[in-house]
Amino acid sequence: MSLHVDIRKALGSFTLDVNFDAGNGITSLLGASGCGKSMTLKCIAGIEKPDEGRIELDGRALFDSAQGINLPPQKRRVGYLFQNYALFPNMTVRQNILCGLCREPDRAEKERRLRDILRMMQLEGLEERKPAQLSGGQQQRVALARILVNDPQILLLDEPFSALDAHLRDSLKVEMRDLLENYGHEVLMVTHDRNEAYNMSREIAVMDKGRLLTVKPTKALFADPGSIPAAVLTGCKNIAAAKKIDEHHVDVPEWGVCLETKAPVREGLCAVGIRAHYFNPSAIQNRYPVHLVEEMEEPFETILHFRFASQRDDSPAVWWRLNKEKRPQTFPEELGVAAANILLLYE
Secondary structure, three states, X not given: OOEEEEEEEEEOOEEEEEEEEEOOEEEEEEOOOOOOHHHHHHHHHOOOOOOEEEEEEOOEEEEEOOOOEEOOHHHXXXXXXXXXXXXXXXXXXXXXXXXXXXXXXXXXXXXXXXXHHHHHOOOOOOOOOOHHHOOHHHHXXXXXXXXXXXXXXXXXXXXXXXOXXXXXXXXXXXXXXXXXXXXXXXXXXXXXXXXXXXXXXXXXXXXXXXXXXXXXXXXXXXHOXXXXXXXXXXXXXXXXXXXXXXXXXEEEOOOOEEEEOOOOXXXXXXXXXXXXXXXXXXXXXXXXXXXXXXXXXXXXXXXXXXEEOOOOOOOOOEEEEEEHHHOOOOOOOEEEOOHHHOEEEEO
C-alpha cells in the first residue's frame, strides 16, 4: 500500500505546497498549529479540494487536476478520525459503528463485521452504551471502530489525542499504536506534539507554513533534523546562527565559540543546534568555560541555564537539562559536547 501526495492550495497567508510518499505503517505530519497539516488530511479525504496537483492511493488517482479527477469522499476508501471523534450522542455504540456499514446490504454480513470490530477494539459488552457513558479512551475506540469496520485503504488521524485528558494520553498512545499495527494499512497522523510523533510513527514529515521540509525515519529525524523549524519542532532548545569554517568546524559568533562537528559541513549552513541533554562536564570536544545564570527545577529533571564565557550579552542563555540525581553539587567551570552531537541546520 502506498500514498502519493503532490498538491498546492492557497490558504490566505501562505500556500500549502506538499509533495511526499508514504508506505505501510504510521507516518506523522508534525508541525505547529495552522501550518497546513489538517488541510493536507482534508485534501486526501476529499473534504477539501486542492487548487492543483495529484493524490494517488495504491496506484488509484483520488485527485488529479490535470485529468479532471476529484473522487467524492465516499469513493476514496479513506477513513478520517476527527479531533472530537464526531460520535452521534443519541446513538449506542452498536448504532454508531453500524453507521460505517450503511452501504452494506447484507444484514448477516453487517452483524459479522460488527462482532469482529467489537472484538478487535475491545468494546464487547459496551454495545448498548451511549458516548456519554464511555471513557475518553472508549470513545476513541468506538470512533476508530466506525471507520475501520468499512475496511478503508488508509486511515487519517487528526490530532487523535487532543480530546483526551493529559493523564490518559500516554496509556492510550500505546493502546492505539498496538491496534494500528494490526490494521495492516497506511496510517497518516497529524500532530503538533513531538512526543506523540516519536512514540507512534515509523516516519515523520515536518511541515512549516504550508511547506514540507523533510520526511525521515523517526529516529533519524531527531538525530539530524536538518533545518531550524525541524530542530525546534523536535525539541532542540539551543539554536544559534553559525558559519562554516571548514569541513568539520563552524563559527558560532552568538556564543563566542568554534565547534568541531562529526558530520561534514555543507554549503548553505545557517545555524547549529545542541540538545539540552548533550552537554557533559567530562566531554573533551567542544569544551569551553561557562558560568551559571539560573536554575529551574522540574519533577524529575533540573534545567541549568548558563552562558559561555565569550557569549554575546544580547543572546539568550543556553540550556543544560539533566536528571536530578546527576546534578553536580557545584556548577562546573567548563562544559563540553561531543562533535557527533552538533546539529547542522541549513536554509
